[in-house]
Amino acid sequence: MTSAGNFIKAIESGSKHLVIKRFTFRYPEQKLKFVGDGYQFDPKRGVGIAGYRGRHILFHDKCTGCQLCAIACEGIAEAIGMVKVDESWKHNKKAIMPQIDFGKCVFCGLCVDACPFYALFMTNDYELSAFTKEHLIYTPAQLAIKPKYQGDVEIVIDGRGATHG
Amino acid sequence: MTSLEDKFEESKKLGLQIAKESEDDRLMTLSVGPQHPGSGHFRFIIKVDGDYIVYCDPDPGYVHRGEEKMCEYRNVIQNIPHLERPVIHDSNNITYSYSLAVEELVGIEVPRRAQYIRALASELNRQVYTLYWLAIYGIFLGHSTMFMWPTGDRELLIDLLEVLTGARVTHAYNIPGGVRNDMPDGFKERCLRQVRYLQKRFKEYEDIFYNMPLFRQRTEGVAVLSKEDAIKLGVTGSVVRASGIPYDIRKAEPYDIYNEIDFKVQYMKTGDCFARSYVPFLDMKESCHIIEQLLDKMPQSGEVRAKLQPNPKGPPGEAYRRVESGRGALGYYVVSDGTPKPYRVKISVGSFRNMLALPYLLVGQKMGDMPATYWSLNYWPVEADR
Numbered sequence: 001m002t003s004a005g006n007f008i009k010a011i012e013s014g015s016k017h018l019v020i021k022r023f024t025f026r027y028p029e030q031k032l033k034f035v036g037d038g039y040q041f042d043p044k045r046g047v048g049i050a051g052y053r054g055r056h057i058l059f060h061d062k063c064t065g066c067q068l069c070a071i072a073c074e075g076i077a078e079a080i081g082m083v084k085v086d087e088s089w090k091h092n093k094k095a096i097m098p099q100i101d102f103g104k105c106v107f108c109g110l111c112v113d114a115c116p117f118y119a120l121f122m123t124n125d126y127e128l129s130a131f132t133k134e135h136l137i138y139t140p141a142q143l144a145i146k147p148k149y150q151g152d153v154e155i156v157i158d159g160r161g162a163t164h165g
Numbered sequence: 166m167t168s169l170e171d172k173f174e175e176s177k178k179l180g181l182q183i184a185k186e187s188e189d190d191r192l193m194t195l196s197v198g199p200q201h202p203g204s205g206h207f208r209f210i211i212k213v214d215g216d217y218i219v220y221c222d223p224d225p226g227y228v229h230r231g232e233e234k235m236c237e238y239r240n241v242i243q244n245i246p247h248l249e250r251p252v253i254h255d256s257n258n259i260t261y262s263y264s265l266a267v268e269e270l271v272g273i274e275v276p277r278r279a280q281y282i283r284a285l286a287s288e289l290n291r292q293v294y295t296l297y298w299l300a301i302y303g304i305f306l307g308h309s310t311m312f313m314w315p316t317g318d319r320e321l322l323i324d325l326l327e328v329l330t331g332a333r334v335t336h337a338y339n340i341p342g343g344v345r346n347d348m349p350d351g352f353k354e355r356c357l358r359q360v361r362y363l364q365k366r367f368k369e370y371e372d373i374f375y376n377m378p379l380f381r382q383r384t385e386g387v388a389v390l391s392k393e394d395a396i397k398l399g400v401t402g403s404v405v406r407a408s409g410i411p412y413d414i415r416k417a418e419p420y421d422i423y424n425e426i427d428f429k430v431q432y433m434k435t436g437d438c439f440a441r442s443y444v445p446f447l448d449m450k451e452s453c454h455i456i457e458q459l460l461d462k463m464p465q466s467g468e469v470r471a472k473l474q475p476n477p478k479g480p481p482g483e484a485y486r487r488v489e490s491g492r493g494a495l496g497y498y499v500v501s502d503g504t505p506k507p508y509r510v511k512i513s514v515g516s517f518r519n520m521l522a523l524p525y526l527l528v529g530q531k532m533g534d535m536p537a538t539y540w541s542l543n544y545w546p547v548e549a550d551r
Contacts, residue, residue: 003378013372014310023317035349039331047470048346053331075243108246108337113345114475122331155324157362162321 017161025164031151032164038123041112053107055125056100058143060087062119065096072114079104080111085140097140102128124149192219197535199227207546209523209539213532221527223520229550236510240476241267244507246337251514251548253334254297257283257290257326258490259548260339263510265420265486266497267341271479276468279343280421285356285459286329286338287488288452292363293322294491295445298543302442303374305536306383311374318366321359328352342471353460364453367446375443384438388526388538391436398522401515402493403448403543406432407440414489425462428455438534441541445491476505492516492543516549 036051065082073080082096089095098111098120112120125147130136153164191214198208206227212220232251236244248263249256261283268275296315303311323333328349330336338345374380390400395408405412411430415423431447433440481503487496493515500509519542526538 006376006378010373010377013369023320035328039346046472047468050329050346050349051331052327072243075239076246106246106335107332108335109331109345110242110246110337155321155359157358162318162359162362 020161021163023161023163025153030153030164031149033151033154034124034149038121039109039112040121041109041115043116043118048109048113051122052124052126053109053122055102055123055128055138055147056111056143057121057123057146058097058140059119059121060085060097060140060144061089062117063089063092063097063140064117064119065092065094066117067096068114068116069098069111069120072111076108076110077104077106079106083140098143099137099139100143101137103133103136123147124151191215197539198224205546206550207544209527211527211535216531216533218527218530218532218535221524223523225517225520225546225549227550228547232551233510233512236507238506240505241271241341241507242473242475242477244510245340246335248512249335249337251512251551252294252490252492252545255290255294255491255545256335257287257330257338258294258488258495260337261287262486262488262495262497263499264339264341265488266484266499267477267507269484269486270482270499270501271341271477273342273471273473273477275343275421275471277422278347278464278467279469279471281459281463282329282344282348282469283339284421284423284426285456285463286326286336286344288456288459289322289326289329289356290336291489291491292449292452293319293326295449296322298445298491298540299370299442302540305540306380308374308377308380311370314366314370314373318363321363325352325356325359328355340470341477342473343469345470347469356460357457360453360456364450367450370446375446381439383534384442384537384541385435387438387534388530388541389435389437390441390522390526394525395436395522398518398525400493400519400522400542402489402491402519403444404441404493404519404522404541406430407444408436409434414487414494418487420486420488422459422462426455426458428458438537438541441543445543478503478505487513490515492545492548493519512551514548514551515543516545520544520549 034052038051039053040049040051067082070080070082079101080098083099085095085097109122112122156163192212194210194212196208196210199206208224210222210224211218235247245260249260252259296319300312300315326336327333330338390408392409395405395410411432413430416430428451431444431451433444479501481501483500485496485498487494495515496513498511499507502508523542530538
C-alpha cells in the first residue's frame with residue numbers, strides 16, 4: 001500500500017475510538033470486583049487458594065501465638081511483630097498475636113503460607129492510606145475486623161471493544 | 166554578569182555535566198540521564214559533533230541494590246519477594262529461572278499442572294512487560310496514542326494475573342516446587358476471552374504504529390546491528406532475533422513443558438531499529454498462540470505445589486538455569502553449601518548484555534535517532550543494575 005494509504009488507515013483506526021466507551025472507570029465511586037475473599041492458604045494440602053492479596057485478617061480464636069508468621073517475614077519485610085493482647089485464650093497461653101506494619105509489608109503473602117492454624121489470611125481490602133506512619137501499624141484488634149469492600153466493576157468485552165462496565 | 170567560565174563552574178557543581186572540552190574544540194559532551202524522562206535511572210555520556218554522535222559511554226549503576234548479596238542472607242523462599250523487584254513488570258520470569266535452579270539443587274519434582282500454570286503466568290507476564298515497553302517506545306518517538314493504548318490494554322493482562330496470582334505487579338507466584346495457588350474457577354474462559362480481544366487489538370497497533378510511514382522513516386535503517394556484530398557482542402532476546410538469528414531459550418533449551426508446545430521463533434533479518442521494535446511485537450502475537458495451547462493441553466486437575474520443608478536445602482552443589490524473559494535470556498547461577506541459605510547467587514540478565522551494544526550502535530547516528538536506538542535495545546536499567 002502507498003504511504004498515503006497507510007496514513008489514512010492509521011487515522012481511520014484511531015478515529016474509531018472516538019465513539020467507543022472509555023476503558024477507565026471512576027475509581028472512588030466504582031470499584032473493581034475481585035474473585036474470592038482474598039488469598040488463603042490450606043496448610044493440610046500445602047497449597048494456597050487464589051484471591052487478591054490485600055490487607056490481612058487475623059482470627060483471634062485460632063491464633064496460638066506461635067510466631068511463625070513473624071519468622072517468615074523476618075527476611076522479607078520485617079513488618080510483623082508479636083504484641084501482647086488483653087485476651088485469654090486456652091490455645092494462646094502467652095497471649096501474643098501479630099501486629100502488622102503496612103508501611104513495610106510487601107503483600108507477598110508468605111506469612112499466610114507459614115500459618116499452620118488457619119489464623120492469618122488476606123482480604124480484598126487495599127485502601128490502606130493513612131495520614132501518619134503510625135496509623136499504618138495495624139494492631140491485632142484492627143486486623144480482626146472483616147473489611148467492608150464492595151466492588152462490582154468488571155472488564156466487559158463486546159464487539160465494540162473492552163470497557164470497565 | 167557572570168562569565169561563561171563561572172557558569173561552567175556553576176554547572177559542574179550542579180552536576181549538569183555540560184562540559185566544555187576546550188576553547189576551540191567542536192565536540193560537546195552531553196549527559197543523557199539519569200533523570201531523563203525515558204532513560205530511567207541510567208545515564209549515558211555522549212559526545213556530539215554538531216548533530217552527530219561520535220562517542221558514547223554508558224554509565225549504569227544508579228539503582229544497584231545488591232540483590233545477589235541479599236540472597237546470601239535469606240533462605241531460598243524468602244528470596245523470592247526481593248528478587249522480583251528489579252523488574253516488577255516481568256516478575257514472573259525473573260523468579261522462574263530462580264525456581265528452576267533451586268529445584269535442580271534441592272531435587273524437587275514439580276507437578277505437571279504446576280509446570281503448565283507457571284509457563285502460562287510467565288507468558289502473560291512477558292506480554293505485560295512488552296506492552297509496557299512498547300508504550301514507552303511510543304512516547305519516546307512522540308506517538309502519544311501508542312503510549313495510551315498499550316498502557317490500557319496491559320490492564321487486561323494485569324487483570325488476568327491479578328485473578329491468578331493475587332497481585333497486580335509483584336506476584337511472588339513462582340516458588341521452588343511449583344506455584345503458590347491453583348487457578349481459580351472460570352479462569353480459562355476469562356483468559357481466552359481477554360487474550361483473543363488483545364489479538365484483535367494487535368491489528369490496530371500495526372495500523373497506527375508499525376505501518377505508519379512516520380514511524381517507519383524514523384526507525385528503518387537506523388542503527389543497524391549486523392548478524393556478526395550481534396554474535397560478537399553477545400546480545401540476547403529480541404535484539405539478537407532482530408539481527409537474523411532465531412535464538413530463543415524456549416526453543417534452544419526447552420524448560421518445563423516448552424518442548425510440547427508448538428511455536429515458531431520470530432525473527433527478522435534487517436537488524437535496524439524497526440526490526441528490534443517489531444520482533445517483541447511478533448513475539449507477543451506468538452505468545453497468544455502459546456497461551457491458547459497451554460490452556461488446552463493443561464491437565465485438568467492435580468497437584469500444583471510439591472511438598473517442601475519450611476527451609477528447603479539440598480546437597481552442596483551448583484545449578485545454572487535460564488529462561489526467556491521479556492528482555493532475553495535470564496539466568497540464575499545458584500551455589501549451595503548444604504545450608505538453607507544459598508552460598509552464592511549470580512543473576513545473568515538480558516538487559517545488561519543488550520546495553521553493551523549501545524555504544525556501538527549510537528556512534529555515527531544523529532542526535533534525534535538516540536531515543537529510538539536506546540529504547541529499541543529492550544533495556545531495563547533496574548534489572549541491569551540488579
